[in-house]
Amino acid sequence: MKFTELYDELKSIYGELGKWWPGAREEIIVSAVLTQNTNWQNVEKALVNIRKYCQGDILQCLGKLSEQELSELIRPAGFFNIKAKRLKNLLQWIETYGYDLDKISTLDTENLRKELLSINGIGKETADSIILYAFEKPIFVVDAYTKRIVRRIFDIEYKEYDESRKLFEETFTKDVKLYQEFHGLIVEHAKALCRTKPLCEQCPIADCLYKSQKSKSGE
Ligand code: SF4
Incomplete structure (x- = not known):
């Protein structure tokens, strides 16, 4: 899967989340x-x-x-x-x-x-x-879930917070609604399936480097 396809892929699994973070x-x-x-x-x-x-x-x-x-x-x-x-x-x-x-x-x-x-x-x-x-300004929030999912699906590992943030901001249009929803989708996926111990057999994401390496090694 291309990095640019991640948002659509997660959205097809979890649907429209909207703003995601609740409250005024x-x-x-x-x-x-x-x-x-x-x-x-x-x-x-x-x-x-x-x-x-x-x-x-x-x-x-x-x-x-x-x-x-x-x-x-x-x-x-x-x-x-x-x-x-x-x-x-x-x-x-x-x-x-x-x-x-x-x-x-x-x-x-x-x-x-x-x-x-x-x-x-x-x-x-x-x-x-x-x-x-x-404040609804376009900046991408990087948390431990984001790093985990990017590392597993694409085998991209950034040590620096701002490097990971820029990966998103340079790939996707600076759009507040997209960034809000995208971050929410990542958190939902990390909690539902891509947990510390990932539930790959239940995960609809077929094109994941972690999953393909795991199946090659016969785990
Ligand atoms: S296949 Fe496994 S490692 Fe890849 S995104 Fe899904 S749960 Fe995470």
Whole structure:
């Protein structure tokens, strides 16, 4: 399979996913931090706590809390002390814009990314998730699932995050909806079939280098 065919192939398996990351942009920003090293069910539990506690703008509401109070609220997401610290740093940055997300959105992608990456605890995957899903700017999110699937199907291994990101951005049109859905399809495929221990015999992707090498070696 050609690299350019991956999106269509996954879409034919999983159908239209649309934006995929749920919630309004305020929740997406918060959940991009909460989802680090945990599953979505735990994120959702923390979001339920936040929704219960905050009436109105959740960013302004959370911004008023101490780190200790934040960590209590987001406890179900795990690693709550470190995540509270990261969230606090992110909220302080948003506060410098008067919690005005439209104002932040006027930054171009490169400067927005630069500012996000200068916040302590915000790495590339988190920054790019916020840029793509909350601010709807075209940047490709690379996570461990993306690297795994690209490595297995095409035998392409990039060590550097930005190398993998550019592989997508240089191959596919810079299109927010396509990038959002494509990343979602990759996550769905990695969870359903291309797991740590892949379920190749159930996988409809015929043209996969990992699968063909495995069948050659008789595994
Ligand atoms: S055939 Fe196996 S390794 Fe290839 S994409 Fe499917 S599950 Fe992953």
